[in-house]
Amino acid sequence: MTLDRSGRKNGKEDRKSGEKGERFDFLNGCLYIKDSRTCVASDLHVGLEDELRRQGLAFPLNEEEILRERLESVLERFNPSTFVLDGDIFHSFDRADKVVRDKFFSLRRVLEERCNVVLVRGSHDTMLSKLYPEALDRFDAEGFTFAHGHDPIEDHGTLIMGHEHPVLEIDMDRLPCFLLGEKMVKGRDLVIIPAFNPLCQGVTINFVDGMDFMSPSLKKLDAGDLSPVIEYQGEVLAFPKLRGLRAHIV
Numbered sequence: 001m002t003l004d005r006s007g008r009k010n011g012k013e014d015r016k017s018g019e020k021g022e023r024f025d026f027l028n029g030c031l032y033i034k035d036s037r038t039c040v041a042s043d044l045h046v047g048l049e050d051e052l053r054r055q056g057l058a059f060p061l062n063e064e065e066i067l068r069e070r071l072e073s074v075l076e077r078f079n080p081s082t083f084v085l086d087g088d089i090f091h092s093f094d095r096a097d098k099v100v101r102d103k104f105f106s107l108r109r110v111l112e113e114r115c116n117v118v119l120v121r122g123s124h125d126t127m128l129s130k131l132y133p134e135a136l137d138r139f140d141a142e143g144f145t146f147a148h149g150h151d152p153i154e155d156h157g158t159l160i161m162g163h164e165h166p167v168l169e170i171d172m173d174r175l176p177c178f179l180l181g182e183k184m185v186k187g188r189d190l191v192i193i194p195a196f197n198p199l200c201q202g203v204t205i206n207f208v209d210g211m212d213f214m215s216p217s218l219k220k221l222d223a224g225d226l227s228p229v230i231e232y233q234g235e236v237l238a239f240p241k242l243r244g245l246r247a248h249i250v
Contacts, residue, residue, distance in 0.1 A: 026229060026236050028070040029176055029196045031160065032078045036142045039074055042086035042162025043195035047100035051091055061199060064103045068110055075114045083111045084139060086162050086193065087122025087148025122148035149215035158189040163215055165195040167202030168228045170249055176202055178229040185217055206249055
């Protein structure tokens with residue numbers, strides 16, 4: 001399947017363009033901010049595989065290997081100076097056993113060998129501050145505010161958040177997507193990042209309304225003004241606003 005910018009199939013692929021391409025780049029569900037050399041990934045949900053195993057899943061999902069490979073690809077492509085893990089670093093609300101802690105320690109070490117790492121707490125990260133006292137509720141730098149999105153966010157810059165796990169559904173394909181909007185939240189630009197862990201189930205945003213979002217900061221949005229960006233077969237596709245795209249997708 002190949003898509004054009006309206007969401008219809010055509011004979012060629014389309015790369016990112018315009019302001020989105022000038023400010024940001026995208027890889028493996030990770031946002032790269034060019035001016036500040038900052039990478040942002042949200043919703044790693046480390047330990048999701050272990051939770052599924054406890055629920056009876058009998059075969060391995062290789063979560064640590066998959067996450068490490070995705071992180072290493074991002075580091076190799078962008079060579080960032082800072083890497084923000086923007087919440088829901090762990091999956092379980094109430095436990096982080098030694099296996100899960102060791103898994104994250106290994107992943108964090110991959111990042112720390114190459115850049116500065118910032119940990120932001122998410123709704124699942126009830127134990128994160130005990131393990132890493134330096135973890136923040138939000139991180140502000142160079143006009144950007146990085147917050148997970150589960151709590152109200154006041155006095156922010158360009159808002160970078162996760163929490164929603166957005167997926168664009170086209171022809172029965174479910175494609176993790178970024179959602180970008182200009183002056184969407186208190187006059188500030190907005191970027192919603194997909195879940196970095198591909199084991200996470202996404203939430204279809206094709207016909208989403210502001211009240212459908214989990215984040216209290218997004219409840220009053222006109223979701224039709226958000227523009228999806230997806231990665232597809234090695235390309236980055238920047239689509240028009242959902243309002244116009246909806247006529248071409250089911």
